[in-house]
Amino acid sequence: MTNAITIKNLNYSYPEQGELFKNFDFSVQEGEWLAIVGHNGSGKSTLAKLILGLLDFDQGEIQVFDEKLSEETLASIRAQVGMVFQNPDNQFVGATVADDVAFGLENRQVPSKEMPAKIEAALKQVGMEDYAEREPHTLSGGQKQRVALASILALHPRVIILDEATAMLDPEGKQAVMETLKELKARYQDQLTLIMITHDMEEAALADRVAVVSDGQLVFDEKPETLFLKGKQLAELGLAQPFSMELQSALGISQTTYRTKQELATWLSTLKA
Amino acid sequence: MVINIEGLDFAYGAGKQTVPVLKNINLTFPEGQITAIIGQTGSGKSTLVQQLNALLKPTAGEVHIGDHTVTNKTKEKALTPIRAEVGMVFQFPESQLFAPTVIEDVMYGPKNFGATDEEAKQAAEKALAKVGFDTSLYDQSPFNLSGGQMRRVALAGVLAMNPQTMVFDEPAAGLDPQGQAELLDLLRTLRDEGKTIVLISHQMEQVLALANQVVVMKDGQVAAHEPVEELFARPQSWFADQHLDLPETIAFQKEMEKQGFVFDHLAKTVDDLAKQLAGQLDSAKLTGQRSDQAGSQAQTGGPHHE
Known part of the structure; x- marks a missing residue:
């Protein structure tokens, strides 16, 4: 298996608030869907910024596929790693949705003849092809985040990092973005590595693996089904557990099986007196 | 402070170019209660709350804000005191932080409304204590703080003006569970102090846990206005029609x-x-x-x- 991202012995301190990462080691495999969760200030967004070279680290090494992150490789690494940020309003540059997707392609000097097809293909993948001529500000938050995803997809990234990309969305918007991510993952499979930074355990449940970060330390690193059995430890880290696990624990059912809401409802109905 | 909206219509634009947004709104926001406003994106929630501190004036009808009455004809100058009495905490308020240090950022509001440096500092310290902000970080740049800490600074900036009414638009979005719980406690404390609290939220668990009464907006109109228990007793199909979730429980x-x-x-x-x-x-x-x-x-x- 190839590593998409390899972090070795990373050291990073905030400018004024001191040390965050100390001798931090971590890796993400190609094709993985990884969720990074942690309380506010745990360092999860900082980690994403370090990978993209938006912040400079003090010591250690970050490698994206076979390239070591440095001044020289920055452009090439950013060409492979796309990022969707939290605030949908801060990532638009184009006058229309299509212009916005075109912007990244222009930066890559894609011939203008090839652009319309690429733009349409990218918008189709996020279900926004009917909105190509719309002005971005007329879109809902969920639609904006899907356009942000399309702008990245048009550049064929190998890794997409979503930094709390659904935090500002209403439930419908959240769901639309998550559905889009599922479709992308099904389409690209091992060709696309997804890293999703989130507080939302229902979202994290969709990932192959969940990394729990607290104060710059990797506390847990495992499948969601086993992580969610650690309700008490999660609470101590300031994290919630999924509703179904919270209810199981309130019912006094020992936390040895992860059940989704639907599974729990079905199971409980077989136990009806 | 009670806010009372009577027969309010609101449209953006003027002349033939108007876009009606709010239609025939009649609502009361009582003191010492939390009124939640829910509804799909685009239902008019944000436009509605901007009437509560006269950021927008009604096209028709009246808004009674404590002793003030706002109509279409109210002069801009008469609106200024309302802004100090009704504090607005917009979505992701931390994006509006600007001062070089935390304490200066929180002092800005009171100073802007005429407080001396000393008064502003006292108000700022009191507000920061109320949101549980670490005193050792007062002289930090707000831009070096984590998202959760920045949110507290932004909240303190509004609290420092000691408004009688506070409007919160998705105040807990993006906070971790602990931060969310602390924020909900703050809202309860403010309510128990007798303030009029208005909460816009998509998170139905929050609405269930906090609200005394709920206003449901749909297409610029009030689709329901009732105590929280009554609202959530409605059938699931009704919520589906409003494109709203039910609380998980x-x-x-x-x-x-x-x-x-x-x-x-x-x-x-x-x-x-x-x-x-x-x-x-x-x-x-x-x-x-x-x-x-x-x-x-x-x-x-x-x-x-x-």
């Missing part, structure tokens, strides 16, 4: 009702839901299932005793 209750379970009241918390469910489960079967499910870990997990 209540959604689960309604799901179990389909399976023949009966509940005597709406579950406000997971513990309450568990209690109401437990009485209807076959305890022998449950115990059996527990040991089956628990397998080799039964010794450590063990069955639960009340």
